[in-house]
Amino acid sequence: MRMGLDIAVIGGGIAGLSAAWRLSTHHRVTLMERHEVAGMDAHALDLVHDGGTARVDVPLRVLYEGYYPTLIAQYHELGVQLERTNYAGSFSALDGDTYYRYANWLVAGRSVPLPALPIGRTALRINRDLVRIYRLAPIALREIQDSEQPLGSWLDHAKFSPEFSEGFLIPTFAAVCTCSASAVRAYPARVILDYLTRGLTFGGVRRVVMGTREVVRRLTEPVAELRCGVRVQTISPSAHGVRVRWEGGEQVFDHVVVATQANQATTMLDAAYRREREALARFAYEPSEVVVHTDPRLAPRDRRYWAPVNIITTDAHDKPMATIWMNKVQPELHAKSPVFQTWNPILDAKAETIRAHARFERPVVNAASLEGARSVRLLHTQHGRRLWFCGSYLGPGIPLLEAAARTALDVAIAINDDESTTLRLPTPLSRPA
Ligand SMILES: Cc1cc2nc3c(=O)[nH]c(=O)nc-3n(C[C@H](O)[C@H](O)[C@H](O)COP(=O)(O)OP(=O)(O)OC[C@H]3O[C@@H](n4cnc5c(N)ncnc54)[C@H](O)[C@@H]3O)c2cc1C
Numbered sequence: 349m350r351m352g353l354d355i356a357v358i359g360g361g362i363a364g365l366s367a368a369w370r371l372s373t374h375h376r377v378t379l380m381e382r383h384e385v386a387g388m389d390a391h392a393l394d395l396v397h398d399g400g401t402a403r404v405d406v407p408l409r410v411l412y413e414g415y416y417p418t419l420i421a422q423y424h425e426l427g428v429q430l431e432r433t434n435y436a437g438s439f440s441a442l443d444g445d446t447y448y449r450y451a452n453w454l455v456a457g458r459s460v461p462l463p464a465l466p467i468g469r470t471a472l473r474i475n476r477d478l479v480r481i482y483r484l485a486p487i488a489l490r491e492i493q494d495s496e497q498p499l500g501s502w503l504d505h506a507k508f509s510p511e512f513s514e515g516f517l518i519p520t521f522a523a524v525c526t527c528s529a530s531a532v533r534a535y536p537a538r539v540i541l542d543y544l545t546r547g548l549t550f551g552g553v554r555r556v557v558m559g560t561r562e563v564v565r566r567l568t569e570p571v572a573e574l575r576c577g578v579r580v581q582t583i584s585p586s587a588h589g590v591r592v593r594w595e596g597g598e599q600v601f602d603h604v605v606v607a608t609q610a611n612q613a614t615t616m617l618d619a620a621y622r623r624e625r626e627a628l629a630r631f632a633y634e635p636s637e638v639v640v641h642t643d644p645r646l647a648p649r650d651r652r653y654w655a656p657v658n659i660i661t662t663d664a665h666d667k668p669m670a671t672i673w674m675n676k677v678q679p680e681l682h683a684k685s686p687v688f689q690t691w692n693p694i695l696d697a698k699a700e701t702i703r704a705h706a707r708f709e710r711p712v713v714n715a716a717s718l719e720g721a722r723s724v725r726l727l728h729t730q731h732g733r734r735l736w737f738c739g740s741y742l743g744p745g746i747p748l749l750e751a752a753a754r755t756a757l758d759v760a761i762a763i764n765d766d767e768s769t770t771l772r773l774p775t776p777l778s779r780p781a
Pocket residue numbers: 358359360361362363364380381382383386387388407408409410411526578579580581607608609612616636637638691708709710738739740741747748749750752
């Protein structure tokens with residue numbers, strides 16, 4: 349077994365952190381991140397609120413057992429504690445009323461969603477179609493197989509009511525994927541249906557108790573060198589490996605793992621990496637914004653209908669806004685005055701209520717991105733390969749933490765296989781590509 353390769357991992361999101369952690373078992377890993385702390389924790393804040401301080405992750409990220417096998421196994425190995433979070437939701441029109449709500453009860457260790465008042469005609473239709481989609485999804489997945497039929501046309505074809513499609517399902521996934529309603533309609537139906545068939549309804553969602561700072565600490569513990577505040581400028585082939593340049597320095601590594609977003613990676617890659625650049629150019633992104641604030645105007649008008657997750661839509665905006673009522677999510681905020689985290693705000697929170705503001709980019713999944721992911725996977729099978737890619741954008745499924753952790757695991761296995769090491773890594777549950 350050859351030991352101690354010099355490996356650079358570029359990007360300190362969950363993909364880069366996971367790859368660096370796994371590869372550090374046998375190699376000398378240098379993790380480079382452009383922010384002053386690992387990117388996964390770069391926007392989190394110590395929120396001073398109502399006479400106390402709470403560490404708030406920005407964005408808040410949750411996970412559920414059936415969809416996150418790799419990440420949950422990884423957190424388990426790291427001793428990262430997870431706790432159940434109430435995921436009840438409300439749906440309102442920006443200039444109108446709350447038209448749909450569901451509660452979330454914990455019964456005998458199970459998480460049970462139940463329709464909640466008000467139950468008008470719209471809510472009845474949503475409930476009816478919700479039952480129908482859960483019944484149809486496993487059958488549809490078998491029929492669709494690898495087809496890339498977009499969700500919008502699948503919903504139309506299956507004759508779901510507009511109340512359900514436009515008022516519930518599409519806004520829900522616009523929040524999950526933090527993207528526009530039109531991007532959700534273009535998502536391959538199989539990706540969304542797969543998400544619905546993995547036990548979310550009764551499994552419930554969980555969050556990391558100690559927050560991302562603790563996740564970063566544990567994942568970076570075995571990493572030889574963590575270089576924050578380093579923005580990589582170019583990556584080029586070298587006779588002895590891969591050359592990485594940043595302002596004021598350069599170094600040649602045996603292997604380089606690029607764990608940035610695809611659009612960030614293309615700007616770094618030398619022209620010699622033509623096929624890699626072509627594959628990465630297939631991924632499209634949408635900007636997304638997160639504001640931490642105390643302005644109740646970004647929550648449903650009627651306070652009785654506030655839920656942990658409040659989705660608010662308007663015809664004037666293609667991106668629904670999701671306002672998370674943080675007091676219901678983090679126990680240390682339970683008894684405090686309301687504080688929110690709004691994703692993709694369609695109203696500006698009053699300036700004096702804003703505690704933090706961050707911008708992100710989310711990859712969207714469509715036929716082109718799936719082709720891009722296939723091309724990257726093919727490139728990874730080349731013998732003697734030294735440049736690798738991982739990140740949520742490479743799938744499988746919705747670009748969430750699991751996809752990032754899973755692709756990091758795949759790269760760690762590939763590098764170790766390539767170097768004929770005997771590193772044993774856990775095999776994740778099988779997931780569709
Ligand atoms: C509002 C919102 C809510 C979300 N909620 C959830 C959720 O509930 N559950 C869930 O699973 N996922 C959620 N996500 C998605 C999740 O955050 C992403 O899937 C995940 O963070 C992607 O990780 P990554 O490592 O692939 O990429 P990133 O986190 O984007 O990491 C890439 C890293 O590369 C660094 N970088 C870029 N360029 C350079 C350079 N030139 N040199 C050095 N470093 C560089 C960046 O600073 C960054 O740290 C949410 C996202 C948003 C925006």
